[in-house]
Amino acid sequence: MSRHDEVGVVPTTEEDSEPSGRADLSVLNLVTTAEARFFKQQVSVLEDLGVSSTTVAVPDERVTREGALAGRSAVDYFRFLPRAIRESFGEYDLVHANYGLTAPAAVLQPNLPVVISLWGSDLYGRFGPLSKLCARLADATIVMSDGMATELGGTPYVIPHGIDLDRFQPADQQAAQEDLGWDPGRKHVLFPYAKGKSVKNAPLAERVVAAARERVGEPIELQFVTGVPHERMSVYMNAADALLLTSDREGSPNSVKEAMACNLPVIATDVGDVRQRLRGVQHSFVAHDDADLVDCLVSVLDADTDSNGRAVIAELRIEQMGERLLSVYREVLDG
Template identity: 50%
Template sequence: MDVLQLVTTRRPFFDKQVEALERHGINCTVLEVPGGDEAARSPMAYLRFYTESLSASPWQYDLVHANYGLTAPMALAQPTRPVVLSLWGSDIFDQYDWLSRQCATLADEVVVMSTAMAGALGKACHVIPHAVDFEQFEPVPTEIAKETLGWDDGRHHVLFPYDPDRAEKDHPRAVRVIDAVNERLDTPVSLEVVHGVAHDRVPTYMNAADALILTSTHEGSPNAVKEALACNTPVVSVDVGDVASLIDGAARSAVCADDEELTTALTATLQSSEAVHGRAAVEPLRLDRMAERLTAVYRSAIDRRCA
């Protein structure tokens, strides 16, 4: 099967998805929206992408897969091939949600990252979260990872794995929680903002951290949570996306409703030495399983057009 993949920005989890699909016999050609930084792109970048996507002769492929809502109009511009639309989270919770919702009504099949997204979309769809590369994200002793990074082993280190300037990640809330935890513990706690590092170094940060904190206003199925759990790093989070289901079965992890609960849960997490068992909790999210499910969606979309 030959599939044209349209994407706003090539991210590591997307490239892993393409690699897994190709291992399952799906030949993928990827087109990325031009213009560099996603936040700084002009409307002209998407106009150029529209032209490029048509110049790629999408009718020569068996299917077009639009990854993220802003690529959907380009996928739907050609009427001859079935379209699968994958929504990642912010594309149905932010300013362009109207576009994603409208395009979802026109796509042959729609994929979302969580049941919460499915409920928000209000349309029949497939829930297939982005997967975890279990070979890349695997447990390493915390002390060794801390030594590799030069982190002080006499402190607790809590990971905030996002750009602090992204408003929806709510970095100020994470800072407030860490400040409150520091008032309750004798051992000092540092909030480690990890952003812009090479993806192959991220597992070292995940393993060096004593916990990961997530304070986002909304999420689909946050990859950082899955990657942390695959490294057996505990997660303390607000109740967004599918985090509650992801941490089900993982010790020293919690979903919280407010700052007080976040503070209490993170304090307890840092005081405990109980094994996390996070890797077992995300076992169903291996790359090959995701590829199998996406391949089935592709075949369903093709069959729908042929019916």
């Protein structure tokens, strides 16, 4: 299978091509980790629009004696709170809390208008009530999907994370597999998450692939990929034959949108906005249950063909996301 023939310029409308002018705004960003790739993309695209950014992050994750990440504790967030509030006395136009656990610091500071972005697990997980409370106190709240908007209530803005369509685009599969050292005689199913991240449900992915092996004529390799530099992820997307998402819950998973931008078929559980994103995408499926996941994966691997995801995902290019975020900032400041 090859995806290199699908490369092309994403069409833009006349409205998209009109410059909006520079914003000349200064934003204090609060975030759990400043290294989250979609957050870094967000900062970069807004800077291109004239939004200067200062970021205050929760202290880094701690490492146990065994070398595993212990995660952030309540103490880390208490340490983060006074620092964020002190920083709010600087020369900023507003504060943007990225992820629900940074929202308390945003709504407790007394100086700046507040924008909150909820990413998914902060709304659906055990901290959902806290996120909902902070959203009621904010000047504007942004969510990733229509489902999240329904869960939150009120009138949040729905702005999914955008995709860098220059970085994620179709390329030759054989060359990508050679780059990664993947066996071209096998089918490769991409699972771009850590095995130990429980919400991603890696055991289900393993069961699905194991069942598919009994029905597909070629060997199947389940490729767990994590900790890879973001600029290299497109190589994995183009080397794979399918992306498998078995998450218990999501907001608007970037991996699905990035796979679509590479015309990589997607098989996914019905979480977040995945069903909405895959509407009209060929050779990609949202499964109803575990058995359906197996059937859909087998169908995709047997078909051995690309999807048309890139044409569908073009509306979520990262530049459009930046424009929409900037419009929220302006509405908050004008209000």
